[in-house]
Amino acid sequence: MSIYFIRMKNSKPSILHLDQIKSCLKKVDLIPLIEEGFVAYSEGRSVVPPVGELIFEDPPGDTHIKYGYIRNQEYYTVKIASGFYNNPAIGLKASQGIMLIFSQSTGLLECILLDGGFLTDIRTVIASMITIKYLAPDEVKRVGVMGTGIQAALQLEYLCKYFKYKDIMIWGRDKEKAVDLKNKMHDLPCQIHVCKDSTELANRCDVIITTTASDSPILNYKDLRPNVHITALGSDTGHKVELDSSILERSDIVVSDSISQSHSRGEVFRARQAGCINDTEMIELGQLIANPSLGRKGGDEITVADLTGVAVQDIMIATAIYNHYLNGSE
Amino acid sequence: MSIYFIRMKNSKPSILHLDQIKSCLKKVDLIPLIEEGFVAYSEGRSVVPPVGELIFEDPPGDTHIKYGYIRNQEYYTVKIASGFYNNPAIGLKASQGIMLIFSQSTGLLECILLDGGFLTDIRTVIASMITIKYLAPDEVKRVGVMGTGIQAALQLEYLCKYFKYKDIMIWGRDKEKAVDLKNKMHDLPCQIHVCKDSTELANRCDVIITTTASDSPILNYKDLRPNVHITALGSDTGHKVELDSSILERSDIVVSDSISQSHSRGEVFRARQAGCINDTEMIELGQLIANPSLGRKGGDEITVADLTGVAVQDIMIATAIYNHYLNGSE
Numbered sequence: 001m002s003i004y005f006i007r008m009k010n011s012k013p014s015i016l017h018l019d020q021i022k023s024c025l026k027k028v029d030l031i032p033l034i035e036e037g038f039v040a041y042s043e044g045r046s047v048v049p050p051v052g053e054l055i056f057e058d059p060p061g062d063t064h065i066k067y068g069y070i071r072n073q074e075y076y077t078v079k080i081a082s083g084f085y086n087n088p089a090i091g092l093k094a095s096q097g098i099m100l101i102f103s104q105s106t107g108l109l110e111c112i113l114l115d116g117g118f119l120t121d122i123r124t125v126i127a128s129m130i131t132i133k134y135l136a137p138d139e140v141k142r143v144g145v146m147g148t149g150i151q152a153a154l155q156l157e158y159l160c161k162y163f164k165y166k167d168i169m170i171w172g173r174d175k176e177k178a179v180d181l182k183n184k185m186h187d188l189p190c191q192i193h194v195c196k197d198s199t200e201l202a203n204r205c206d207v208i209i210t211t212t213a214s215d216s217p218i219l220n221y222k223d224l225r226p227n228v229h230i231t232a233l234g235s236d237t238g239h240k241v242e243l244d245s246s247i248l249e250r251s252d253i254v255v256s257d258s259i260s261q262s263h264s265r266g267e268v269f270r271a272r273q274a275g276c277i278n279d280t281e282m283i284e285l286g287q288l289i290a291n292p293s294l295g296r297k298g299g300d301e302i303t304v305a306d307l308t309g310v311a312v313q314d315i316m317i318a319t320a321i322y323n324h325y326l327n328g329s330e
Numbered sequence: 331m332s333i334y335f336i337r338m339k340n341s342k343p344s345i346l347h348l349d350q351i352k353s354c355l356k357k358v359d360l361i362p363l364i365e366e367g368f369v370a371y372s373e374g375r376s377v378v379p380p381v382g383e384l385i386f387e388d389p390p391g392d393t394h395i396k397y398g399y400i401r402n403q404e405y406y407t408v409k410i411a412s413g414f415y416n417n418p419a420i421g422l423k424a425s426q427g428i429m430l431i432f433s434q435s436t437g438l439l440e441c442i443l444l445d446g447g448f449l450t451d452i453r454t455v456i457a458s459m460i461t462i463k464y465l466a467p468d469e470v471k472r473v474g475v476m477g478t479g480i481q482a483a484l485q486l487e488y489l490c491k492y493f494k495y496k497d498i499m500i501w502g503r504d505k506e507k508a509v510d511l512k513n514k515m516h517d518l519p520c521q522i523h524v525c526k527d528s529t530e531l532a533n534r535c536d537v538i539i540t541t542t543a544s545d546s547p548i549l550n551y552k553d554l555r556p557n558v559h560i561t562a563l564g565s566d567t568g569h570k571v572e573l574d575s576s577i578l579e580r581s582d583i584v585v586s587d588s589i590s591q592s593h594s595r596g597e598v599f600r601a602r603q604a605g606c607i608n609d610t611e612m613i614e615l616g617q618l619i620a621n622p623s624l625g626r627k628g629g630d631e632i633t634v635a636d637l638t639g640v641a642v643q644d645i646m647i648a649t650a651i652y653n654h655y656l657n658g659s660e
Binding site: 012017082092095096104107 | 377386397398417442
């Protein structure tokens with residue numbers, strides 16, 4: 001009640017810059033929070049309309065607006081995140097973004113998170129870690145990460161942090177960038193091996209994470225080990241694709257962070273178009289988290305998680321940062 | 331080129347508070363700018379996806395996200411605007427909002443306009459003035475404004491400012507509020523008469539503007555003068571309605587700010603549902619601005635403009651404020 005009163009009087013929103021956001025983030029345990037978000041989503045306790053989208057042609061770019069709320073929480077959030085792929089050539093990050101937190105009871109803007117796309121990167125790597133937590137085989141000797149961008153680097157960092165994997169293979173469409181990534185991540189407590197081709201990675205890894213913006217498959221069914229988990233997170237639109245559709249067709253378990261969203265985006269969308277999969281063969285990530293027995297049964301199994309990103313992740317991460325900021329500054 | 335360089339180095343967005351926004355606004359001539367936006371929209375030079383929407387039940391509220399860009403301009407904009415109708419009871423404005431300006435070429439967030447819904451109110455009254463400019467009868471003796479909220483007050487102010495009308499009638503569903511509005515606006519250089527009922531207003535006015543959140547008609551065809559223009563701007567959703575559908579059925583000219591949007595919102599939506607009008611009988615506001623001969627022919631005519639609000643208005647007003655701020659501070 002007293003907090004509410006203070007906020008009523010101070011109607012100017014809090015504005016958090018990237019350094020403040022990073023500092024708050026260090027003290028928040030995101031995995032259980034984002035799991036809670038996925039469960040709320042799959043149980044129908046969230047309101048998450050279809051993603052808003054703007055496409056730009058010259059220079060090429062796309063902007064996605066993800067927004068929504070979880071019922072009976074205090075806030076709703078709106079995220080605007082974009083990718084402008086020519087940015088690095090002029091010294092800017094390709095991904096840009098901002099998150100906004102509003103009161104569910106008054107509509108007042110409470111907080112502006114000037115994260116420049118950083119929190120989207122973080123909530124994506126956290127979602128990836130959640131899929132691995134629930135779907136990786138019992139014994140993982142080697143993990144493969146495909147792609148060489150910011151998200152690939154984050155995967156390496158978080159794989160070490162959460163799972164203590166010691167043997168990681170990487171591959172990129174541009175081999176030089178893969179070598180650069182290995183060099184950049186030399187401080188991590190793991191061995192990083194740059195694969196000569198994607199087949200080598202597929203042949204040798206028990207867990208594979210794909211993080212590219214490829215528009216043709218980079219991973220083929222025939223190259224996979226018989227007991228493998230794949231998390232595909234590079235494709236979040238209708239035209240990007242990383243997995244050969246027969247992977248989804250022949251997988252034992254296919255998990256999507258949002259089955260309804262996979263009707264128009266991601267790997268599942270492409271495999272659906274090819275007639276390789278339908279909704280009844282899929283599990284939503286929030287269902288799996290609520291009931292882990294829906295996962296791996298123990299024998300040789302191929303499992304796939306397709307992540308296109310859901311606003312509940314943004315809601316949970318933005319709220320966690322803001323609550324930490326409020327508690328820390330009171 | 332030099333400006334671009336300066337902005338590249340300073341990647342933090344400009345943050346404009348309401349007092350700065352109001353100060354910039356005084357120096358900008360909005361009518362031609364917003365007309366330009368409507369024309370770009372009707373000529374297909376803008377990209378304006380469907381409005382994003384969040385509905386809240388307890389307390390009741392709604393949030394609309396309007397976003398888009400005009401091709402070959404420098405920015406794209408996103409507006410988040412909400413109405414929480416229990417707010418006044420706790421001392422807050424019902425309408426809240428924020429506008430964001432991003433670069434079309436990099437996605438960088440350039441400016442945050444903390445307008446709290448103010449610019450939405452302004453771009454709405456400007457659109458109303460534009461409809462009156464193009465559709466009012468040649469001779470206007472009396473203008474009527476229906477509704478008693480912020481938008482009604484703005485209409486009174488701008489009607490005096492732009493058209494020098496001297497004789498204005500007002501009516502509200504709550505007569506006490508109508509009297510309060512008259513008292514509040516006593517400084518305006520016009521006579522304000524509070525009507526005893528909506529029939530009195532309809533019987534006597536040559537231009538009528540409706541600004542209520544009514545969900546049943548407040549204006550009936552049988553009460554209208556034979557030579558009248560009506561601008562309806564209160565309904566921006568599928569359930570709100572201010573005009574008896576037969577008004578649209580029997581009008582000589584029906585103008586909509588967005589024909590596609592009127593398939594799901596506003597007066598036209600309701601009249602379409604009742605089978606009283608179809609798209610071929612309508613003119614889009616941008617078409618009328620580009621070709622004023624589509625308007626009134628000179629005899630007795632009933633004309634209606636139905637405004638549900640289009641992102642081009644937000645794009646134009648936000649960009650105008652920001653450009654003025656940049657030029658002013660350079």
